Amino acid sequence: MSPQFSRRAFFRGVVVLLSGAVLAACAPTPRGYSGERRPLPVPPLAEGELIDGRRTFRLDAGEINARILPDEDTPAWGFNGNHLGPTLLLPRGEEVQMEVHNGLGEMTTIHWHGMKLPAEMDGGPHQPIEPGETWTPTWTVDQPAATLWYHPHPHGLTGLHAYRGLAGLLYITDPESTALKIPQDYGVDDIPVVLMDHNFNEDGSLNEIEDPDLGLRGEVPTVNGITNATFTASTPRLRLRLLDASTMRFFNLRFSDGRPFQVIAADSGLLPEPVEVENIYLSPGERAEILVDLDVGEEVMLEAAEFPENLEVPEDEFSLDFGLGDHFELLQLRGPAESSPAPAALPATLIPAIDLDTEGAVEREFRLNTFEINGETMDMTRVDLIIDHDRPEIWTVSNENSDWIHNFHIHNAFFHVLSVEGTQAPIWTQGPKDTVALPPGASVRLAVSFGPYPDPGWAYMYHCHMLFHEDQGMMGQFVMLEPGQEVDLGEVYGHTAH
Ligand SMILES: [Cu+2]
Incomplete structure (x- = not known):
């Protein structure tokens, strides 16, 4: 039986929320949000340089002074002299x-999420990159147009390194997406929107004290x-390309007047058709x-609203406050100064629906519980599973906690x-x-398609992408093999041969 998406109504759920204005009135204004608004910075667009047939990009990770707040410098990290990196x-x-x-x-790594x-x-x-070293991975881009991102992934330190600002966007383009009548003029009508959150010390420096339960939220x-x-x-x-680049925060995104908008793409690419939501x-x-x-001439606010029902996390003295009841103004949008021709009608179809053939697929289960997956925390020397074929699999991922949220990300895959x-x-x-979010008690069944890159010598990760959870060990490893091959990690896992 091929999977059909019969639960359309379920997936299209729209939530009616209380008026944001009323709720915002009782919330304290976060630091840096009083006074004049500043124009949204748009990271530079990098098209790379063709060297020996390879489109080559240079990313220099370094310490920088960021103007995250309006009046103080914040020592932070970034790429090529900027807080956050260029859009590649x-x-x-x-x-x-x-x-x-x-x-x-210090050592870090950069992962192409x-x-x-x-x-x-x-x-x-x-794939650690030691201070002063240059790492030069190379590959052929072979997947549909999508908004991806790059960020650090050193074991146990991902949250801290991401919090300091080592992140940027990757735009994959293809002829099919370029031909669509949707905004695609970078920084003009096709706007990157990278959402993060921070805590600051009095002097404007980043507060890097980890909460024992919530990390660097x-x-x-x-x-x-x-x-x-x-x-x-x-x-x-x-067209807003929204990315939750925070370490631990879930965002319920809406516009201040509740206007509907069209979702045209998810993590890994365009949806078959636009979906209207609020x-x-x-x-x-x-x-x-x-x-x-x-x-x-109009003004409207992109805001983070309270999650209805606190996303099913109990609101009692025993439960953690994941910030699901917070309400923030995020980005003010102003309409054009002058009228112009109405935008073209939206294409009814964006891309042909992908129907992964999961008949007879290998099925696996992943139980998320506090900082563990299937009862274990990450061991850099342990291979948790082997995939020795190039067909899709079905993964069932469950959040066994009744009062914690998690999510789940798989490398080298979409689902x-x-x-x-x-x-x-x-x-x-x-x-x-x-990446998929898992409210308390939620269980998702995923049809997963992997990249066809068998290699007995190296492992991929799957993990909770709430980075404090990941850093506490909520991660596992899989190796992709040709049928009959055996895992041969050699010295790699001691980090002596790479
Ligand atoms: Cu988690």
């Missing part, structure tokens, strides 16, 4: 090479690395592309959410995705 444009079918230089005082690529190039915990949201941002459109329709949820690592229309049980929370799309 990767055309499908091309061979790319990254030259990642570590100009920091959402990319199907050989495990040796993945940038997970087994911040109380000050930022968009593209600043507080209190505004963007003035020059066109009547904007709010969407993002958990750390997830992306969504949305289209929103603006009238001449469709076949079904959701154990929660009333709406999941707004079945995919394609690479």
Whole structure:
């Protein structure tokens, strides 16, 4: 039986929320949100340089002074001299090479989140870049257009390194997506929106004290690395590429007037057709592309609203406060100054629906519980599972906690959410995705497609992308093999041969 998405109504759930204005009135204004709004910074778009047939990108990780707050410098990390990195444009079918230089005082790694690529190039915990070293992974981009991102992944330190600002976007383009009548003028009508959160010390420096339960969850949201941002459109329709790059925060995103908007893409690429909603949820690592229309001269706020029912996390003295009841203004949008022709009608179909053939597929179960997956925490020398074929699998991932939220990310893969049980929370799309949120008690059935890169010598990760959970060991490893091959990790896992 091929999986059909018969639960359309379920996936399309729309939540009616209380008026944001009323709720915002009782919340304290986060630091950096009073006073004049600043124009939204747009990271530079990097198209790379063709060297020996490879589209080559240079990323210099280093310490920088960021203007996250309006009036103080914040010592932070970034790429090429900026807080957050450039947006890298990767055309499908091309061979790319990254030259990642570590100009920091400590080891880190850079992972290409959402990319199907050989495990040796993945940038997970087994590809450390020591201070002063340059790591040069190379691969051929072979997946549909999507908004992916790059971020650090050193074992046990991912949350801290991401919090300091080592992140950027990767746009995969292909002829099919480029031909669509949707906004695609970078920084003009196609806008990156990188959501993070921080805590600050009095002097403007980052507060890096980890909460023993919530890690580096911040109380000050930022968009593209600043507080209190505004963007003035020059066109009547904007495409926002939303990324939850925070370490631990879930966002319930909506507009202040409750206007509907169109979701056109999930983590791993375009949806078959636009889906109209009034709010969407993002958990750390997830992306969504949305289209929103603006009238001449109007102002509307992209905001993070309270999660209905606290996303089913009990609101009692025994339960952690995951920040699901927080309400923030994130990004003010202003309509164009002058009227212009109405935007083209939205395409009814964006891409042909992908139907993964899961007949007879290998099925696996992943039970998430506190910091463990299937009763274990991460061991860098242990291979948790082997995939020795190139067909899709069905993974069932369950959150066994009744009072904790988690999510689940798989490297070198994308998936469709076949079904959701154990929660009333709406999941707004079945995919394609690479990260899925799991409210308490939720269980998802995923049809997972892996990149075809068997290699007995290197492992890929799957993990909770709430980075404090990941850093506490909520992660496992899989190796992809040809049939009959055996895992041969050699010295690699001692980090002496790479
Ligand atoms: Cu978790």
